Every structure is written in structure tokens, then in C-alpha cells.
Amino acid sequence: MPATAFPDARAITALAPDTMFTRPGSGGVTCIDSTESTNTDMAEFVKVGGTLPRMLVASHQDSGRGRFDRRWQDVPGTAVAMSALVPADRPAEDWGWLSLICGLAMVETIEEVTGATRDRVTLKWPNDVLLDQGSTCMSALPDNPAPSVIQRDGSAQEMAQQGDPVLQDDPTLKRKSCGDAGHDDADRCASLNPGVGEDTEHRRVDADGSRQDLPRTHQCGDSVGTAYAGAAKHTAGSGDVGTTSTRNGDTGHGGKVCGILCERVEGPAGTHAILGIGLNVSMDSSELPVSTATSLRLCGLCEDKNLLIATLLRRLDDHVTDWLRTGNVRQAYRDRCDTVGQQVRLTFDTELIGGGDTVLDGIGVDVDDTGAIIVATPEGRKAFAAGDVTHLRPR
Numbered sequence: 344m345p346a347t348a349f350p351d352a353r354a355i356t357a358l359a360p361d362t363m364f365t366r367p368g369s370g371g372v373t374c375i376d377s378t379e380s381t382n383t384d385m386a387e388f389v390k391v392g393g394t395l396p397r398m399l400v401a402s403h404q405d406s407g408r409g410r411f412d413r414r415w416q417d418v419p420g421t422a423v424a425m426s427a428l429v430p431a432d433r434p435a436e437d438w439g440w441l442s443l444i445c446g447l448a449m450v451e452t453i454e455e456v457t458g459a460t461r462d463r464v465t466l467k468w469p470n471d472v473l474l475d476q477g478s479t480c481m482s483a484l485p486d487n488p489a490p491s492v493i494q495r496d497g498s499a500q501e502m503a504q505q506g507d508p509v510l511q512d513d514p515t516l517k518r519k520s521c522g523d524a525g526h527d528d529a530d531r532c533a534s535l536n537p538g539v540g541e542d543t544e545h546r547r548v549d550a551d552g553s554r555q556d557l558p559r560t561h562q563c564g565d566s567v568g569t570a571y572a573g574a575a576k577h578t579a580g581s582g583d584v585g586t587t588s589t590r591n592g593d594t595g596h597g598g599k600v601c602g603i604l605c606e607r608v609e610g611p612a613g614t615h616a617i618l619g620i621g622l623n624v625s626m627d628s629s630e631l632p633v634s635t636a637t638s639l640r641l642c643g644l645c646e647d648k649n650l651l652i653a654t655l656l657r658r659l660d661d662h663v664t665d666w667l668r669t670g671n672v673r674q675a676y677r678d679r680c681d682t683v684g685q686q687v688r689l690t691f692d693t694e695l696i697g698g699g700d701t702v703l704d705g706i707g708v709d710v711d712d713t714g715a716i717i718v719a720t721p722e723g724r725k726a727f728a729a730g731d732v733t734h735l736r737p738r
């Protein structure tokens with residue numbers, strides 16, 4: 344199969360003209376060949392006063408950032424790295440929903456664009472998007488053949504409106520080497536996961552955005568009135584609280600096709616939220632960075648990047664708009680989250696939570712207003728704002 348075409352900002356906008364990212368007065372869609380990290384670029388943009396909702400898409404990242412200080416890797420042209428700047432005029436305690444919104448929007452996008460049925464596309468609480476390779480391949484649609492307007496030197500397609508800084512002028516959008524950071528991630532970004540999180544220097548980030556230095560592990564408070572656990576993580580003792588790991592081998596639900604990293608950024612125009620989403624589109628098995636990953640191509644699904652990105656913009660727009668109005672997307676999320684109704688095992692890292700049970704089995708029964716998963720256990724219902732979820736009975 345030929346190399347998948349590059350995303351095209353104009354084609355994406357034409358497919359989704361009426362979203363907060365694309366309508367007149369918005370920041371628009373910008374597509375670039377390559378950058379260090381789209382989240383880093385967007386954060387730099389906020390720091391110079393950028394504020395309008397917009398979407399930055401890169402076909403390659405030299406230093407893509409994952410959760411827990413991990414790297415997010417791609418082979419140029421086989422993935423899309425996206426960072427959306429969204430209005431976030433909500434109290435800090437609502438911000439945890441943003442990373443759940445990304446997972447929800449992505450499963451909806453994959454289903455809508457590819458026609459994959461729900462039994463192949465799993466949303467595991469809080470935001471793991473898993474794709475089952477299945478035994479039969481769906482028709483792999485050709486990429487959108489619309490002529491690309493992307494600058495091959497890596498410069499940005501700019502659709503910004505007047506009054507907002509221009510992404511194009513941001514030097515971070517030029518190709519950079521991995522060592523050319525020139526910024527302070529830890530000072531700028533904080534994980535936007537349910538409850539509390541850690542920034543990249545392992546400082547605790549409380550729901551109000553305040554930080555305090557932490558050792559490599561830390562204890563969490565009870566934010567949901569019942570139980571609260573730090574996410575069990577496997578390496579380096581780094582705890583990205585409020586997220587789970589994807590134990591794909593355990594779930595039977597397939598591979599990780601998408602990664603989500605939401606960050607809170609302070610700028611002169613206030614605090615902003617950056618929703619970072621990486622999607623594995625056309626990697627073959629030899630190009631996967633880890634064996635637990637998969638791609639749309641490996642699952643025999645549509646690889647039309649323009650359509651995927653446009654659909655994602657619409658879904659993000661829907662859910663972020665609801666969130667701005669109500670502070671959550673509880674109904675839509677629990678209706679789609681496959682952990683609800685599942686027999687689950689939650690695993691906790693006792694170093695993170697200061698002792699107690701390491702494993703708890705139960706049935707996922709609900710998601711509460713804070714985004715915590717409610718699990719029915721022999722001792723009654725318990726709410727967990729964080730923890731490592733395994734689905735015990737893959738569909």
C-alpha cells in the first residue's frame with residue numbers, strides 16, 4: 344500500500360466546518376509534517392498569549408511525549424499526533440473529565456469512520472482505547488486523495504483569525520532535534536487526569552492546579568468519599584494518578600491504537616487545556632513501537648486521516664461543549680464505557696496509596712460525577728478515581 348497521504352487542513356475544515364476549532368473566529372486547523380511534540384508546541388503557543396480553540400496535527404513527532412514521562416513514538420507518515428487547545432472555563436475539579444472526553448471522542452470516531460462494531464472498539468476506563476484486530480479485515484479505504492497543502496519544509500498551514508497569535512510564527516513549529524527543548528515542561532504542564540496528578544518533575548498537582556514536590560511515589564487523598572487509589576504503574580515508580588495502564592494481554596480487547604495526554608498550561612490569557620491525542624494509523628507490525636500497540640491498518644480499517652481528524656473534531660466539539668455547560672459528560676461516557684457492566688480487577692500500587700489492598704475484584708457499575716469508576720464489591724459499592732483496570736471477561 345502506498346504511503347498514507349498527509350493530513351490536509353483545508354480538507355479537514357471542509358469536512359467539519361462548524362466546530363469550535365474550525366468555524367470563523369476559531370484558531371483553525373494547522374497541519375505540519377514534523378515537530379518535536381504537538382503538545383509542547385501548543386503549550387508554547389499558549390505561553391505567548393494564544394487562546395483561541397484550534398487543532399495542531401503533525402505527521403511525525405521527534406520527541407512525542409506519553410504519560411509517566413514515557414515517549415510516544417511513530418514512524419513518519421504512519422500516525423497522526425494531534426493537540427487541541429480547548430476553552431476550559433470550568434472549576435479545576437471538573438478538568439479530569441477532559442481526558443475521558445478524549446477517549447470517548449476517539450472510540451466514537453473510530454466507529455463512525457471505519458464502521459468497526461462496538462465489540463471491536465473498547466473504551467476501558469478512564470481513557471484506554473483498544474482495538475481488536477479481529478479475524479476479518481474490513482475494506483481498507485484509500486486515503487483522501489485531495490491535494491495536500493502541507494508545506495514540505497514543515498512550516499504550518501495557518502488558519503488563525505485576527506487577534507490570536509499565529510502558530511506559524513511560533514519557532515517551536517519548525518523541525519527540531521530532540522535536544523532542542525528550550526522550555527520547561529514541568530513548570531508549564533500538569534496532567535489533567537481525574538482528581539490529582541503529577542507533572543513531569545513528579546510534583547503533585549492538586550485539583551486546584553497547585554503543586555508540591557513529591558518523591559517518586561506519593562499518597563493520594565480520598566477525593567470521592569469512598570475509596571481512592573493511586574494508579575498502579577509498572578516502571579520507575581512514576582504515578583500518573585487518575586489513569587490506568589493498558590494491560591492488553593489481559594483484556595483480550597486488542598491493542599492500544601491511541602494514546603492521550605491532557606495538560607494544563609498557564610499563559611498570559613489564563614489557564615488553558617491541551618488535549619493531546621496520538622493515533623496509530625498505518626503502521627505495520629514491524630513499525631509498532633511496542634507489541635501491545637496496534638494500528639488501524641493492522642485491524643483492516645479505514646486510514647483516511649482527513650476524515651478521522653474531522654470526525655474527531657466534531658466529537659470533541661460536542662463533548663467539550665457539553666462539559667463547558669455542565670461540568671461533565673457523565674451520561675455519554677458511561678453509556679459508551681465498556682468497563683461499566685464488566686467484571687473487573689483493579690490493581691493498586693501500595694507504594695502509591697500507602698498500603699492496603701493491591702487487588703480488588705468486582706463489577707463496574709457506574710461512573711460518578713467526578714469521572715470515578717464505581718465498582719460493586721462484596722463489601723458494597725466503591726468509587727475509584729484511579730487504579731489499573733483489567734476487564735476479566737473479554738467479550
Ligand SMILES: Nc1ncnc2c1ncn2[C@@H]1O[C@H](COP(=O)(O)OP(=O)(O)OP(=O)(O)O)[C@@H](O)[C@H]1O
Pocket residue numbers: 409410413414415416417471587588589590591599600601602621623632633635636637
Ligand atoms: N505509538 C504508540 N502506540 C502505543 N503505545 C506506544 C506508542 N508509542 C509509545 N508507546 C508506549 O508504549 C507503552 C505501551 O504500553 P502498554 O500498552 O503495554 O501498557 P502500559 O505501559 O500500561 O500503557 P499505558 O499506561 O499508557 O496504558 C506505553 O508506555 C505507551 O506510552
Ligand SMILES: O=C(O)CCCC[C@@H]1SC[C@@H]2NC(=O)N[C@@H]21
Pocket residue numbers: 379380381382383404406407408409410411413415423424425426601602603604619620621622
Ligand atoms: O502515554 C500515552 O498513552 C499518551 C500518549 C500521548 C501522545 C500524544 S501525540 C500528540 C500529543 N503530543 C505529544 O507529545 N503527546 C501527545
